[in-house]
Amino acid sequence: MRDDPRLPTSSHFWRSPLRGTWFTAVLGLVLLGGISVLFVTGLVSYAAYNPDLSPVNDTTPDKGVLGFYLFDWPAGPSWLYRLSQGVHVTLGVVLVPVLLAKLWSVVPKLFTLPPARSVAHALERVSLLLLVGGALFQFVTGLLNIQLEYVFPGSFYPLHFYGAWVFIAAFVVHGALRAPLAVRTVRAWRRGQPGDEAELAAPEPAPPTVSRRGALWLVGGGSLLLFVTTVGQSLGGPLRRSALLAPHGGSDPGGDPNGFQINKTARYAGITGADTHPDAWRLVLTGPVGTVRLSRAELLRMPQHSSSLPIACVEGWSTADQWWRGVRLRDLAALAGYEGDPPDVLVESLQRHGAFRRAALRANQVSDPRSLLALYVNGEELSPDHGYPARIIVPAAPGVHNTKWVGRLTFGDL
16 A cells, blocks of 8 residues: 555655755755754743743743753843844744745655664654654744734743754754765765765656756745845834834834834733823832832932833844933832842833733843833833833843833842
């Protein structure tokens, strides 16, 4: 039955003349480099959330030894998270055509019989199944996250985090087994030697309609198109208009000082005018002196400072630098009783629901002179959707740690 040409277990079922070791090797080497960068930037993104700082920041509390590499996230340069996450998301989108072409080129191997001819072959088949499944899972969940479509069960963060480790384990095993062959194949092609095409080539190929070189140009063209229509959301400014396939692409939502990108509106967060009315809202500071309550008017009488900073989010989008004005976090720490070096701070929002209504910031973020409790942006009061009456703005921090609608700051070692 396995030789029946109507079944995928038969080599005669797969007739495309494009399949071959050289075609697969080129795609594999591109993915080897690209996925390595994706994995590193993904780990960096996770470290930026400071998951060891406080349980409120730890979206994967059972990470165990998988958090061995975590480090204190720096507060500079201010564009650090915008760069690392922009590379992660944009590269992930750009690699989609390469991944699909690679999977198409090796799909006959998934149906070969017998399943294992040796221990090495069995390891390769298992790694291949985990690799294909892991790649599809990581890319699909990542793309859904970029599009803000959370249709998968559970939280994106632990699913993507644990999925990445399973995928990279299979990727390393498969790469160790297959990378030498890919390198030899490409080198042989560059020397004008055809190499061994028998492993993946169809025994009875159909008439060609495009060359393998042409197919690679098609894949590269698809990746280039995705790059051009996506990268603008990470760069912000005028280039955002070119990001036609990104939810935060196109033009900014308005032309006024508050007319730049947001993820969650005040309405979505359950913030009402009664919550933020000057007669009702107070910023609560907690520290060694006890509890201090400040109205917005009292905050405005404190020394005001300005910072030019972007907002960069895990979905890969960022704003251009906005001009923020407000009270330095380290001045608020001093008011709460910390005259010397400020400690960590737990920031709590008026937001009634959502995973990031609280966030913890490290002492180095609090002490940075650019870190503000912002009251104004671009010379105008914050709009309700941008966090009125006050929001956090910290250099190089993920967007969700720039908490909006701040109600309480608790200073101390977390």
